[in-house]
Amino acid sequence: MRDFPDWIRFPVADRVDHAMRWVLNNLGWFFDWVGDVGLGILISVERALLFVPWWVAVIGVGVLAWRVMGSKRSGIAMAVLLFMVGAFGYWTHAMNTLSVVIVAVAFSITLGIPLGILMAWNNTVRNLLTPILDAMQTMPSFVYLIPALMLFGLGRVPATFATVIYAIPPVIRLTNVGIREVPSAVIEASTAFGAGRWNLLFDVQLPLARPSIMVGVNQTTMMALAMVVIGSMIGNRGLGMEVLLAINRVNIGQGFEAGISIVFLAIIIDRVTTAFAKAKKVEASTGEDTETEEIEEEAEEEGSPKASA
Amino acid sequence: MSNQSESIGGAQAAPPSAADSGIAVRAHGIWKVFGRNPERVLEPKYRDLPKKELQRRTGCVVALRDVNLEVKAGELFVLMGLSGSGKSTMIRTLLRLVEPTSGTLHVDGKDVGAMSHKELLEFRRNLVSMVFQSYGLLPHYTVLENAAYGLRLRGDEKGEREARAIEALKMVGLAGWESYYPTSLSGGMQQRVGLARALAKNPDILLMDEPFSGLDPLIRRQMQDELVDIQEDIGKTIIFVTHDLPEALKLGDRIAIMRDGQVIQVAEPEEILSNPFDEYVRAFTRDASPARVFTASTVMEEPEMLLYRWQGPLTARTEMEHNKREWSFVVDRKRVYLGVATRDVIERLAKEKRTTVEKDDLQYLEPVKPDVIIEDLFGLVSSGSYPLPVTDDQGRLLGVVRPRAILNALSTEEDDA
Numbered sequence: 178m179r180d181f182p183d184w185i186r187f188p189v190a191d192r193v194d195h196a197m198r199w200v201l202n203n204l205g206w207f208f209d210w211v212g213d214v215g216l217g218i219l220i221s222v223e224r225a226l227l228f229v230p231w232w233v234a235v236i237g238v239g240v241l242a243w244r245v246m247g248s249k250r251s252g253i254a255m256a257v258l259l260f261m262v263g264a265f266g267y268w269t270h271a272m273n274t275l276s277v278v279i280v281a282v283a284f285s286i287t288l289g290i291p292l293g294i295l296m297a298w299n300n301t302v303r304n305l306l307t308p309i310l311d312a313m314q315t316m317p318s319f320v321y322l323i324p325a326l327m328l329f330g331l332g333r334v335p336a337t338f339a340t341v342i343y344a345i346p347p348v349i350r351l352t353n354v355g356i357r358e359v360p361s362a363v364i365e366a367s368t369a370f371g372a373g374r375w376n377l378l379f380d381v382q383l384p385l386a387r388p389s390i391m392v393g394v395n396q397t398t399m400m401a402l403a404m405v406v407i408g409s410m411i412g413n414r415g416l417g418m419e420v421l422l423a424i425n426r427v428n429i430g431q432g433f434e435a436g437i438s439i440v441f442l443a444i445i446i447d448r449v450t451t452a453f454a455k456a457k458k459v460e461a462s463t464g465e466d467t468e469t470e471e472i473e474e475e476a477e478e479e480g481s482p483k484a485s486a
Numbered sequence: 487m488s489n490q491s492e493s494i495g496g497a498q499a500a501p502p503s504a505a506d507s508g509i510a511v512r513a514h515g516i517w518k519v520f521g522r523n524p525e526r527v528l529e530p531k532y533r534d535l536p537k538k539e540l541q542r543r544t545g546c547v548v549a550l551r552d553v554n555l556e557v558k559a560g561e562l563f564v565l566m567g568l569s570g571s572g573k574s575t576m577i578r579t580l581l582r583l584v585e586p587t588s589g590t591l592h593v594d595g596k597d598v599g600a601m602s603h604k605e606l607l608e609f610r611r612n613l614v615s616m617v618f619q620s621y622g623l624l625p626h627y628t629v630l631e632n633a634a635y636g637l638r639l640r641g642d643e644k645g646e647r648e649a650r651a652i653e654a655l656k657m658v659g660l661a662g663w664e665s666y667y668p669t670s671l672s673g674g675m676q677q678r679v680g681l682a683r684a685l686a687k688n689p690d691i692l693l694m695d696e697p698f699s700g701l702d703p704l705i706r707r708q709m710q711d712e713l714v715d716i717q718e719d720i721g722k723t724i725i726f727v728t729h730d731l732p733e734a735l736k737l738g739d740r741i742a743i744m745r746d747g748q749v750i751q752v753a754e755p756e757e758i759l760s761n762p763f764d765e766y767v768r769a770f771t772r773d774a775s776p777a778r779v780f781t782a783s784t785v786m787e788e789p790e791m792l793l794y795r796w797q798g799p800l801t802a803r804t805e806m807e808h809n810k811r812e813w814s815f816v817v818d819r820k821r822v823y824l825g826v827a828t829r830d831v832i833e834r835l836a837k838e839k840r841t842t843v844e845k846d847d848l849q850y851l852e853p854v855k856p857d858v859i860i861e862d863l864f865g866l867v868s869s870g871s872y873p874l875p876v877t878d879d880q881g882r883l884l885g886v887v888r889p890r891a892i893l894n895a896l897s898t899e900e901d902d903a
Contacts, residue, residue, distance in 0.1 A: 363625075366623070367635070369581050369610060370635060370636040371607045371610035371640065376639060
């Protein structure tokens, strides 16, 4: 009597399989096309990254970090980190990984910000999207590999697809939060002067939500970088593949080198994008740092249930 | 009662005609009910229930109850009430920032309630401006861009809107601050930007929702004075919301007092004070110290004697002797105030065989304007040995204020209360 009775069963797995098969049979041509285009983009980005001589990239990152972070020491530190990735022998792998991250993040932003705007405008959309976003972030990330594999086969396109699904929630959430936290007094005043919905969006809501949105972009980037390793399970090469190979061979040294390279990339991207968001913010609103900081903290809490889970 | 509110029994008032000239805003039978199915509150079985009872039975909150108002063009009309009285809701219905549940609104002869979304945007962009208690400035725009924002929404060319915005900023005393961001400005200056933004598009009607409530008293006072000046210069219709009686009395041509979503009295400031409609209004006015309510114009008297500039010193001396006076105010042909002549000065001029009394000969006692409140006159009256001359904007002598008159005004007021 304690066990759940056998005769109550709602097999969802069959239905999901069935739906997936239907999609493949009827929309296969579409996913083939998306896959081709996606692959083209990924390869061009990777080629562009590899085209840049390594020393130009190292110096470039150093100068960029110095400019946005405002200290020479951090600039040198970032350059050294990138140099170390090359020194471990992972330059090409790192550029491969980076190309997937760049494409996935670009896609997440172009899709995520409009979705976040819709979510902020419409409570129904928000109530609909919130549980979906929760599910996307709590679902074990390996699960995304299966549909990605079925739709796009092996390689970096399905890895990018899985990365987008895994990494898009923060930018959607924080766009929504940022827009909703725009003071109603400013909205009301602009409305009183005849601002329509689009005037409000571009003149008021997006500029004022920018700090929050930038935090979302930063989190999305970090999550994309984390997912790229998992994506190597379905044939994405790059740093993730090196980690995976090291695990299979129980090669601790190699695993450490590849792993630390990913950490270095993550640090560089995180510090530079964070500093970039802050620099823009200070420029926009002098003397109101405390207030925006608060918003950021709240936004961070809401944006990452994983941190608390 | 002579000051019976224009709104009591407003349901029977004549329906508004849009074409009325000289009427800037006409609100007729405005209701605003918050809650589910707000329309049902207008049904006969609910509409006369008191606010609390109605909330208990329907779950709806009445913010405005059958409000009828007429604001004349060029008038500074004050809506006054405590928080929750519906005054802010009322002013927002004029722009449909709050949609009234029922009633008709005509602003500038246009039926606001009947406007389509597009017409409403045009209406907000062109005819009416609003100033808010919390400023509502865009923090990522400079002072200039903020002041020009209304014009940008309207579609003005960049050069033109900046020229107009600069002009408006000059009007509110912010010339030279164009390139600053609002957050680096004090509250008073931010509200000036808000005012400049409203004035820049040269609206027919200016709506002000407690614009000075967030400012400290001195700045507030200064802003009030400047608003009066601006109003005199541009002659706009202004609807001004406040919870502060002295402010209402100082600024308003007419004041509407609101309570629980209803307008309970509309009258000129003096009448509100001398003849409060009911206990509620009386309670308001009791808080207002007479020293802050009465102005120089209410206590000034005719001067006991006047000398005219063209009168020679000999005539003046005779006149002084005749009136047994040691001094006199001197005015010119248009009664423009020139100064004070003492007996000694007149004697000296007579010795010098002068034929007229010139301004340079006189002692100049700084005159006050008729709208200065009594509180501000205390120091001036007690420090000098002469009464205070009161002059209008052209400098003409209207009367004089004597210390005794001030004391009288204060004491009689106390007896009444």
